[in-house]
Amino acid sequence: MARNGEARAKILAAADALFAARGYDAVSMRDVAAEAGVAKAAVFYYFEGKDALYAAVLEGYYRAHEAALTDALAREGDLRDRLHAVVDAYVDFAADNVRYARMVQRKIAGGGGDLTVVRQNLGLLLRGVEAALGDAVPAHGPLAARHFFVTLSGAVLNYFTYAPALEGAWDGDPLSPEGIAERRAHLHWLVDTLLAALPSSAPA
Amino acid sequence: MARNGEARAKILAAADALFAARGYDAVSMRDVAAEAGVAKAAVFYYFEGKDALYAAVLEGYYRAHEAALTDALAREGDLRDRLHAVVDAYVDFAADNVRYARMVQRKIAGGGGDLTVVRQNLGLLLRGVEAALGDAVPAHGPLAARHFFVTLSGAVLNYFTYAPALEGAWDGDPLSPEGIAERRAHLHWLVDTLLAALPSSAPA
DNA sequence: GATCGGTTTGACCGTTCGGTCAAGTTTTGA
DNA sequence: TCAAAACTTGACCGAACGGTCAAACCGATC
Structure with missing residues (x-):
């Protein structure tokens, strides 16, 4: 070799x-x-060892994920466009790296191990969503950006992690291009619906 | 002994x-x-062995979870009331059994092992949500009950699994009674907003 | 063709794992 | 009271693990 x-x-x-x-x-x-x-x-x-090997694999995913997200977050446009771009980037990335969603969820739910690298990645996303939402949303309380962040990222990631457990309940493979496209449409509808219901955009 | x-x-x-x-x-x-x-x-x-021991632990959680959910699903009332009851039951259970959310997520994301027991539990929930939503929602496509199920259960469960990774980003402990109450309020707002946006309830 | 540094290997080490087993202890019931 | 049944134990087993190491390999460079 x-x-x-x-x-x-x-x-x-x-x-x-x-x-x-x-x-x-x-x-x-x-x-x-x-x-x-x-x-x-x-x-x-x-x-160096097993831990280092696992970290190297995860690191590659995180770099690719970060790149995909910073692109989407840097987009110009109104709030709706930017949120759609973020969701699309998230879905694209998860779809192209189905393994990634599982590895992240496992890392978080795994208990042991330091979560600093996960925390950094989540922090990046959270700050992005917070910046995107801006003052369309209250700073505190049940409608704060944090909650939308958890809800949205859960809605994206959970689809991919739950897929193997949803087999019988879905018609066809949830991870097929058609299944993912349908999920993407659901998420776009979700974003639009939530935005329309936010207090500050109610008058429009 | x-x-x-x-x-x-x-x-x-x-x-x-x-x-x-x-x-x-x-x-x-x-x-x-x-x-x-x-x-x-x-x-x-x-x-019998380690697998059986783990299964026994998980089984206990599943039985308790099932009991909590069937109670909520059997409630009388309109769609909104029933969905709130289901969400409340889910949140209560996850809050009372913080370990549970982690164990389920780990089991799903873990790859190995048979998911039949998880699949059964998810199926119960899914059928419950499908029955509750009834014909308020189309049978197919991005607004089908399945998608709301994944979105809602993700919104509930992810809060608890992400909690340890969200430390710095939250003010205070996300798992404190106040944090959970705020999350519950967010979820109720979410359910109300989604219901209001559904085609069949638009005229109302 | 000698040599030298990066690469690749098989054999090996100590540890820990899930699981077994025969022997001992305690509880039960006639 | 005593034997059978239920329970508890420490010692033990083979297998698999992460990791090490000295020796062999191999493509350059002189």
């Missing part, structure tokens, strides 16, 4: 697939090495 | 606390035994 970072890339891809499919504990370094077609010691040559 | 199911109950309580705090893999049968103040072999005397 030795050419370029070929071995490293193969290890990272294998770890990505395995961690996303089975979770952290159910994947052994032997599994990763076998999936990558490499000796187990090679995995330790490129990564 | 030997009196009643005392040992069994202590093991179950210990497993509950440990699984909820650390997750499945990070808890060993030795940990459970130590926490319960019992020999490791005793754990295997009462439960």
Whole structure:
């Protein structure tokens, strides 16, 4: 091998697939090495240990996610346009990286481990939504931006994490292009409905 | 010991606390035994194995959850009242059993393991919401009951699972009585807003 | 063709895991 | 009172884990 970072890339891809499919504990370094077609010691040559390997996989997702979101947040336009762009970026990213939603939810619900990296990513999103909503929304109370943030991000992410558990209840695969398109339409309707109901836009 | 199911109950309580705090893999049968103040072999005397122990813990939560929900679903009243009752029951249950939200999310996002028990519980909820919404909502498309179900249950559950990751972003503890009350108000506002926007109730 | 640094490997280590088992203790019921 | 049933235990097992290491490999450079 030795050419370029070929071995490293193969290890990272294998770890990505395995961690996303089975979770952290159910994947052994032997599994990763076998999936990558490499000796187990090679995995330790490129990564300090199992934690570092998992962090590297997650880090890649976070960078891609951040890029997708900052693009959407930087958009010009009115509130509705910007929120739609954020939701679209979120859905696109989750759809292109179905593993990501699962890994994030697992990290949050997992209990152990430091949540600082998750906290940073959530913080970025929250501040984005807060900035986008601006003074269309009260600073405190049940209609504060924070609550819309939790509600919206839950509405996006949960669809993807719940998908495998919703099998029988859906007609067709929830993760098919048609299913995702329908979900996207639901989310757009949701954003429009919530915006229309906000006190400050009531007179319009 | 030997009196009643005392040992069994202590093991179950210990497993509950440990699984909820650390997750499945990070808890060993030795940990459970130590926490319960019992020999490791005793754990295997009462439960077939680690999977069975985890299933027993989850089962208890599911039964309690089911009871809370069927009560709410059986309520008389108009659509709004019934949906508020369901949301309240969901929030109450999640607040009283903070561990539960984490365990369910972990089970769903965990990848491995059979999701049949989760699927059954989700199915119960989904059918409840579908029945409650009745023909206030189209049978297919982005406004179908399924989507509201995912959106609403995500809005409820995610608040509790995200709580530890939202620390800095919230003022005060999101899981304090005040925080939960504020979230409940948000959810009620959400239900009312969505209902008001539904096509069939537009004329009203 | 010798050598040198980055790469790859198989063999190995100590630890911890889920699970078993035979022996001991306590409770029960006739 | 005593034997059977229910319970509890410490010692033990094989397997799998994360991680280490010295040796071998391999493509450059001189």
